[in-house]
Amino acid sequence: MNARRRTTMACCSALTLALAATACGGDPVSAGGGGKELSGQTLNVAGVWSGAEQKNFQKVLDAFTEKTGAQTRFTSTGDNVSTVVGSKIEGGNAPDVVMVPQVGVLQQFAEKGWLKPLSDKTAGAVDTNYAPVWKEYGSVDGKLYGLYFKAAHKSTVWYSPDAFEQAGVKPPKTYEEMLKSGQAVSDSGLSAFAVAGEDGWTLTDWFENIYLSQAGPEKYDQLAQHQISWTDPSVVKALTTLGTLFSDKKLIAGGQKGALGTDFPGSVEKVFGPEPEAAMVYEGDFVAGIAKDQFGKKIGQDATFFPFPAVTGGKAPVVSGGDAAVVLKDGKNQKAATAFMEYLATPEAAAVWAGAGGFLSPNKKLDLASYGDDTLRETAKSLIDAGDSVRFDMSDQAPASFGGTKGVGEWKLLQDFLRDPSNPAGTAAALEAAAAKAYKG
Template sequence: MMRRRTTLLASCTTLALALGATACGGGPVAAGGGGKSLSGQTITVAGVWSGSEQKNFQKVLDAFTAKTGAKTQFVSTGDNVSTVVGSKIEGGNAPDVVMVPQVGVLQQFAKEGWLKPLSKTTEQSVDTNYASVWKKYGSVGDTLYGLYFKAAHKSTVWYSPDALDQAGVKPPTTYDAMLKAGHTVSDSGLAAFSVAGQDGWTLTDWFENIYLSQAGPEKYDALAAHQLKWTDPTVVEALTTLGKLFKDKQLMAGGQKGALNTDFPGSVEKVFGPKPEAGMVYEGDFVAGVAKDQFGKKIGQDANFFPFPAVDGGKAPVVSGGDAAVVLKDGKNQKAAMTFLEYLATPEAAAVWAGAGGFLSPNKKLDLASYSDDIARETAKSLVAAGDSVRFDMSDQAPAAFGGTKGAGEWKILQDFLRDPSNPKATAAELEKAAAKAYQG
């Protein structure tokens, strides 16, 4: 999840090649054309971003203004997007565009009748520039409502090169080898992993990577839609695999108690902070931003990653998350809003944030040279290369009562499992009970 989380543009030549010689303000483009075609109009864009993410997204908004003349206003919603947007609609003050961080919320908005189907121009760009899985996650039924502009790569294990070098281990390619390497790291004086058990969403991400690799994409899709019960043997097997880590006191910094008292930023600090306690931390590509911004690490030198390894002979998983742009029916400027989404669907728009850092795009037409560092290029390349094998974060596809609420549902049950991983079958039963109630609701 982690939804909150130097050149600004690639060269004009690169963008012109990517966009058919229109990227740098020459002739009209899918974004609504040059010539300040939207001068005098204003669009309001709402999203969860704050801090550096909001600052970098503002650069995208400014680039759209420079191209079209339209003014933009960003409104930060905080994490509870659906509640904030719902209240704004009821108050007659709906934003024109919302950047939605969860598939489940996008589906909820569509079912409430809040969304406008995206334009044919945007849909054509998605068909041409994206793997079809991104269109699937942006659609409800056969209607495309959401354009995935910003993505996360949630199958990355981050490590201290010094810690692994000191232990004499290399990045592993299988889950068993990762645990074995962890024991070697532990023997050298550091715990293997820093686990952010205080934040339940990180535990869902651990489970999802194991499950996708071990059970395969078809079972993953069925479980995500609750067409497969959480009591299925594949779920019990994945929990058993995860439990091997949770019950091994050598592998986790501070053991189970320490993990349950560590939040996500704290888990990164335990690997990359001034007093390291562990050699590795699993989470998405956004770990790099924390390591760089808070602890001054040079990404690729002081902090690096390896892909989440394959489990029990399965394929290495690629789990993603992302923010989808949608247009609200009750917005005051739908035409300009549609033009903005046409712009977001271009490599030109993605290049603005890619150059600023802290961003991955699922747009396969974006030149990788647009990214600000080699590690971002590597993670972006991995995400795009995965194509239709990418699977969206399962908990983000679930109703919030099950997959997105602190102290409840999957988050709490997996925290309880971290505390006591002795009975995977009982944990699976608890997960099914909570899922059945949430999906029914």
């Protein structure tokens, strides 16, 4: 979902894209060198980022250049990072470092033998600066290959304070309270939620938050690895809970049909655009970037969030995504790659992008004052405070044919469920059939 989310964000703000025009498109971006220990070397980095994200990551690369003297070159791969990197390796032109957007892709790279384990110094910094769960997600067969530099907090529900005030409601503490508040909002004249059903990945995020809270982290991990079936009663229960929302036309802007015709940027517009249709939109911290850049909202005042609430007595979930830096064995600049990974593991590197905005770091040593506003600081603190209870986006851990492809697998089946949420057990059976095929493949 992480790469998919980036694609939508890159298209959302004409102003941001205009400012980042020199960093967009297929052309690599270079940063000048200095006269320090890596002077004369060029570090080649590839990743899915484009637009504002690529522009801000370039600031991190520039800081590395200033620190070490190494030149840097970033190439945007687009969302299909695995195919692009594979072709570059086959052509003898492998990047030195790749920013990998999904756990499943990192594991795929490791299984293909493309990756070099991280240095002892980087591993030590991960042990010191990160919650253990981030090391786990960066490791394959006990070896640490991935350093999580950028994270997303995907357990935030964004809302209009004006709409809440008009309805006489406050941010809810439980899922049940959230639906009750939604009814009050609906009675006041707005729909409760804008749901981006046209983008299937948003529906996987809805399911994952409900499932993590309701079933707990152990079951979540088992389902993410397909160690339990999607027909497990815990899955049917979570789908039933989600179906309560999806089946209530008063709660969803435009009803099921309207939701299925709304993409992610459109869902944000329905809450924070010039003609609001809903009071709330569930998605990650990146909602703030669209509300601010495209609709001029002041984050923390015109647009703010509450944590995705606990479901039926469970704990409030914290679902995350993230981008892991990995070193390719076939890269030509191993010394520079190793130094860059050691740099990325420091709070100093994270602070560069934190100050630019549109970024969260899982590095617990990063001073929260590095973030540009109170809302970002609050979001980052929530991610850090969650510690080992954070769980990585489940669909990003699955084979792409099940959890990451438009029109098939989990995306399509949850869109079908949104269209008709009357048979949770049937949807669970369809999900299991698709998952079994994908994991077997």
